[in-house]
Structures are given as structure tokens and as C-alpha cells.
Amino acid sequence: MNKRLISTIAIIVAFLAVAFVVTGKPAQQTKNKDYVPTVGILQLVTHPALDEIHRGIVAGLKTQGYTGKKIKIDYQNAQANQANLKTMSQKFTNENADLTLGIATPAALSLAKTADGNSPVILAGITDPTGSGLVKTAQRPGANVTGTSGDSPLEQHLSVIKQVVPNAKKLGIIYTTSDHGGEYNAKKMAQLAKTAGYDVHMYTISTTNDMQQVAETMASQVDVVYAPQDNGVASAMKTLINITNKDNIPVIPAVDTMVKDGGVATISVSQYDIGYQAGIMAGQVLKGKNTATYPVKTITKGDMVINLKQAKLLGLRLPADMIKTAETKGEVFK
Known part of the structure; x- marks a missing residue:
């Protein structure tokens, strides 16, 4: 292989590496200010407590500037059906959602499994995130998952x-x-x-x-x-x-x-507050905060x-x- 061919291959490889960084799914902070993120919210079932968490999430996102035309929210309700959880989680992945939120443990587990360590997943009202395998520890979640926990007194x-x-x-x-x-x-x-x-x-x-x-x-x-x-x-x-x-x-x-x-x-414990804090955390992650080092927030009052x-x-x-x-x-x- 002559030197000219080697040089040409090296240039192509370097170009592709740069192109991947630029065109691959970038971190939120590299996107322009007019970018509208897509957020998927997956709720296990219709119930007043979980509905309150959902309402709180939307309010929390709003405090971070994500409201109206500045965000696209795709809300899905699995109606307690495991097959629906899987299908809806995959839907978010297929649509390249920037971030997803899971209301209740089964929804969060489904999202985390589908995301497979890639896109961020925010927990909303998960009783035992460490025991359920969603995070390594509450203080240092360790991967792409963090959020709020509603610990019963x-x-x-x-x-x-x-x-x-x-x-x-x-x-x-x-x-x-x-x-x-x-x-x-x-x-x-x-x-x-x-x-x-x-x-x-x-x-x-x-x-x-x-x-x-x-x-x-x-x-x-x-x-x-x-x-x-x-x-x-x-x-x-x-x-x-x-x-x-x-x-x-x-x-x-x-x-x-x-x-x-x-x-x-x-x-x-206020279910609305659990959702509200999850919404704030989601907004912070959209702005570039690292889920791996963003501690789970436990609501106990x-x-x-x-x-x-x-x-x-x-x-x-x-x-x-x-x-x-x-x-x-x-x-x-x-």
C-alpha cells in the first residue's frame, strides 16, 4: 500500500469521525437555541395519584423554560398493560426522543431497558430505585437514569x-x-x-x-x-x-x-411535588446536566x-x- 493511499484513508477516517460527532445525537448544550426537544412521558395507568405526578412534571418542565412551542411532549398511558409499556417505550426510541420520564416503577423499568444506557430516563415517583436496579446508588446513579423517589413515611x-x-x-x-x-x-x-x-x-x-x-x-x-x-x-x-x-x-x-x-x-407525600421535582430535573438534564452524577431526589415530607x-x-x-x-x-x- 503506497503512502498516498494511506494518507487518503487516514483523511477519510478522520472526516468520518468528525462527521459522527457533529451529526450523531449531540449533547443538549451543543444544539442551537431554537432547537425544540422531544420528551416522552410514560405513565403506567390512569389513577389520580399518578395523574398528579404527570401534572407536576409538566409544571416542573415549565420552570426550566420548557413549555408551549419550546418543547414537544409525547404522553403515553399504558393502562397497566405490560405489552403497551414495551411498545410505547420503543415508540419514544424510534422517534429519537431527547429524554423520557417514567411514572411508576414498571414504566421506568420499561423505558430504562429500551434506552439501553443511551438517552436519559427520568424517574417520577419510584419507591425503591436502587433495589429495582434502575440506579447504582441514589447519590451517584451511575448511568443514564436519575429522578425522584416518593418514599412512604x-x-x-x-x-x-x-x-x-x-x-x-x-x-x-x-x-x-x-x-x-x-x-x-x-x-x-x-x-x-x-x-x-x-x-x-x-x-x-x-x-x-x-x-x-x-x-x-x-x-x-x-x-x-x-x-x-x-x-x-x-x-x-x-x-x-x-x-x-x-x-x-x-x-x-x-x-x-x-x-x-x-x-x-x-x-x-405530595404526588404533585414528586412530579414537579422530576420535571425540574428533566429540564436540567435537557440543558446538559449529567444523569450519572445527578443524585436521585427523595421526597419525604x-x-x-x-x-x-x-x-x-x-x-x-x-x-x-x-x-x-x-x-x-x-x-x-x-
């Missing part, structure tokens, strides 16, 4: 149970087998409750269709039910309440929307939420200070 929930049903001995805890966050919270609550002296009974559903049968069994065996932050249980909350009401069994859930659906009381109508229906007298706290700093459903 389980010790405070146990305190609510003690205040609402002080004479209860048998505690039923129900969760969905396919919901990592729900299982995580349910098992942690079981440990806390056993240490506190409760006789704990665990119940599971595979889908919302199982709720009626499982709830009927549970209501006949326990004094009070704890419903963790679990998408399947939340979606079937009204079915659960219809069953437990027949046996006069109070349900203490994890979030405000579940109290509205018939739970008695809880300390609820909660407010007292009570359902006076439900308490009256079950013949429960809620402590005066609990009612006052809900009226002044939280929320009361009447």
Missing part, C-alpha cells in the same frame, strides 16, 4: 394506625405481586408492625381483578388493613373499601387519593389527610389533634 403510617384503631391486634397488609414499590413498602411495614407487636397477615393480588376475592378473605381475618403505595391496590381501592366496609374494617392507606377513595387517614365521612361510617372517633392538624396543614374529606 411508614413509621408515621404505623402511628396513624395506632391512633385510629388503638385496640387493633391483627393487621392485614395487601400489595400487588408485580409492583416492586408496593411489595417493598408492604414488607417494610410488616417488619415495623411485627416489632410493634401486631399479628401481621400478608395478602397479595396479581391484578385488580383479584381484589374482591382477596379482600373478602382479608376482611374476615383482621382488625385493620394497611394499603401501601401500590398502583394495583390504589386502582382497586374502591373495591377494597366496598368489601371492608361490610365488615366494619378500617383501611389506612399510603396516599391522599386513597383516603379520598375511602381510606380513613394517612400522612401523605407529608401532610395529615383524613376522611371524616368514612370515620363516621365506621364509628371511629379520630383524635382531636389529628383533625386539627389535617384542617390547618393537610386535607379533610367530608
Whole structure:
């Protein structure tokens, strides 16, 4: 091979390398100021709590200047269908979305798997991002995934149970087998409750269709039910309440929307705030922040939420200070 040919090949290789850097998918900071990013939002299922996270995401993005014609948002709802999650995640990849957000653990897992370490994925309301394998650690996620985690204040929930049903001995805890966050919270609550002296009974559903049968069994065996932050249980909350009401069994859930659906009381972390912070983080990543070193933000502050109508229906007298706290700093459903 003569020197001229070698030189020509070297020039071509150098040109292609530069062309790849310039024409390949660039970092956000290299794009011109008029560039309109595409953001995909994948939500597991329609439910008030998850809808609030979605609403918060849009508001958070707006604070970073991504609103109106300055962003293209592709919102997809899988309606709790695993096949839909996979198809919708692939849709974002095919459309070269600059960034995706996953609302609930199954949605986030699907997005992360499809992105395969490439485009950024922002978590929105994931209970245990490290345990579910989405990040290496909360402080240093390590790859293309970061976001927000809504950690249930389980010790405070146990305190609510003690205040609402002080004479209860048998505690039923129900969760969905396919919901990592729900299982995580349910098992942690079981440990806390056993240490506190409760006789704990665990119940599971595979889908919302199982709720009626499982709830009927549970209501006949326990004094009070704890419903963790679990998408399947939340979606079937009204079915659960219809069953437990027949046996006069109070349900203490994890979030405000579940109290509205018939739970008695809880300390609820704002789902809107979880989404809002995820939206802010997404905006920062679009501007060039590195997901690998962008710590997961855990939202833990909660407010007292009570359902006076439900308490009256079950013949429960809620402590005066609990009612006052809900009226002044939280929320009361009447």
C-alpha cells in the first residue's frame, strides 16, 4: 500500500469521525437555541395519584423554560398493560426522543431497558430505585437514569394506625405481586408492625381483578388493613373499601387519593411535588446536566389527610389533634 493511499484513508477516517460527532445525537448544550426537544412521558395507568405526578412534571418542565412551542411532549398511558409499556417505550426510541420520564416503577423499568444506557430516563415517583436496579446508588446513579423517589413515611403510617384503631391486634397488609414499590413498602411495614407487636397477615393480588376475592378473605381475618403505595391496590381501592366496609374494617392507606377513595387517614407525600421535582430535573438534564452524577431526589415530607365521612361510617372517633392538624396543614374529606 503506497503512502498516498494511506494518507487518503487516514483523511477519510478522520472526516468520518468528525462527521459522527457533529451529526450523531449531540449533547443538549451543543444544539442551537431554537432547537425544540422531544420528551416522552410514560405513565403506567390512569389513577389520580399518578395523574398528579404527570401534572407536576409538566409544571416542573415549565420552570426550566420548557413549555408551549419550546418543547414537544409525547404522553403515553399504558393502562397497566405490560405489552403497551414495551411498545410505547420503543415508540419514544424510534422517534429519537431527547429524554423520557417514567411514572411508576414498571414504566421506568420499561423505558430504562429500551434506552439501553443511551438517552436519559427520568424517574417520577419510584419507591425503591436502587433495589429495582434502575440506579447504582441514589447519590451517584451511575448511568443514564436519575429522578425522584416518593418514599412512604411508614413509621408515621404505623402511628396513624395506632391512633385510629388503638385496640387493633391483627393487621392485614395487601400489595400487588408485580409492583416492586408496593411489595417493598408492604414488607417494610410488616417488619415495623411485627416489632410493634401486631399479628401481621400478608395478602397479595396479581391484578385488580383479584381484589374482591382477596379482600373478602382479608376482611374476615383482621382488625385493620394497611394499603401501601401500590398502583394495583390504589386502582382497586374502591373495591377494597366496598368489601371492608361490610365488615366494619378500617383501611389506612399510603396516599391522599386513597383516603379520598375511602381510606380513613394517612400522612401523605405530595404526588404533585414528586412530579414537579422530576420535571425540574428533566429540564436540567435537557440543558446538559449529567444523569450519572445527578443524585436521585427523595421526597419525604407529608401532610395529615383524613376522611371524616368514612370515620363516621365506621364509628371511629379520630383524635382531636389529628383533625386539627389535617384542617390547618393537610386535607379533610367530608
